[in-house]
Amino acid sequence: MPIRFTLRASGGPALVAVAALAVVGCGAGPGKPASELAPPEPASASASASVSPSALASASRPLTAEQLVSAALPQESPDEDWHPVSVREPQVSDRDYQVSDPACRQLLAAAHARRPSQPAPAVVGQTFNWEDDNGGASTLASYGNSGAVAVFAEVREGLSTCRYYESPAPTTTYKGTVTVGPAPRLGDEAVQFEITAPTEVGPHITQYTVVRTGSVIATFTKLSVGGRDIRAFPPAMIAQQISLLQQAQS
Numbered sequence: 001m002p003i004r005f006t007l008r009a010s011g012g013p014a015l016v017a018v019a020a021l022a023v024v025g026c027g028a029g030p031g032k033p034a035s036e037l038a039p040p041e042p043a044s045a046s047a048s049a050s051v052s053p054s055a056l057a058s059a060s061r062p063l064t065a066e067q068l069v070s071a072a073l074p075q076e077s078p079d080e081d082w083h084p085v086s087v088r089e090p091q092v093s094d095r096d097y098q099v100s101d102p103a104c105r106q107l108l109a110a111a112h113a114r115r116p117s118q119p120a121p122a123v124v125g126q127t128f129n130w131e132d133d134n135g136g137a138s139t140l141a142s143y144g145n146s147g148a149v150a151v152f153a154e155v156r157e158g159l160s161t162c163r164y165y166e167s168p169a170p171t172t173t174y175k176g177t178v179t180v181g182p183a184p185r186l187g188d189e190a191v192q193f194e195i196t197a198p199t200e201v202g203p204h205i206t207q208y209t210v211v212r213t214g215s216v217i218a219t220f221t222k223l224s225v226g227g228r229d230i231r232a233f234p235p236a237m238i239a240q241q242i243s244l245l246q247q248a249q250s
Helices: 018-024 045-049 053-057 065-071 102-111 147-161 235-249
Strands: 005-007 013-015 083-088 122-128 136-142 164-168 173-180 189-197 204-213 216-225
Touching: 065 083, 065 122, 065 136, 065 235, 102 147, 102 164, 102 173, 136 147, 136 235, 147 189, 147 204, 147 216, 204 235, 216 235
Parallel strands: none
Antiparallel strands: 005 013, 083 122, 122 136, 136 216, 164 173, 173 189, 189 204, 204 216
């Protein structure tokens, strides 16, 4: 069964099956976590082995939540739906979100800073709304003790095999197909991929750009529905955010 949509007053589609968006990390304000993924299984030995000494050396000092807020992108023209950057509690839900593929579950949990980590990371979220567009969001998570390197290894490991998953939603089953794109040259390491699900008004596509810069993992998501929206998170905004994070860690 396809996911149902309604139309905003401005003409842009808004998702009714909110839980489906929550699985892929879009559609909720950063103060109310978009993903309540249960903690994934511990990273396998292959993920740990993939952490090179040079990658560990590139990790920078961790940032506090307040420093992450200060380093977030400025928003000069907020509209009525604007949400300022907000601190998110580094909690992991005990409930199983029932993502059918374990690799996809690991990928999403790591990308959204929803996996166990000691010490717990500082996490902030930011929502972006553009006129006649479903908008996007960012999550900034700073880890101590080279944790960002290990978590990014989990992102890479999950992405190496995650290609399709299903997750229950209130009215239907979310069916996400994962497509890996070329890795952008950003930060210390980066990946980009899209999750596509069928809907009544056309494909629901969420583009992910996940970047590690020092101790921080920045995840940018951009929602496009039925070809009505800008497909990608603005590259200039991503580059600006990474630059601000690098300055904060220098």
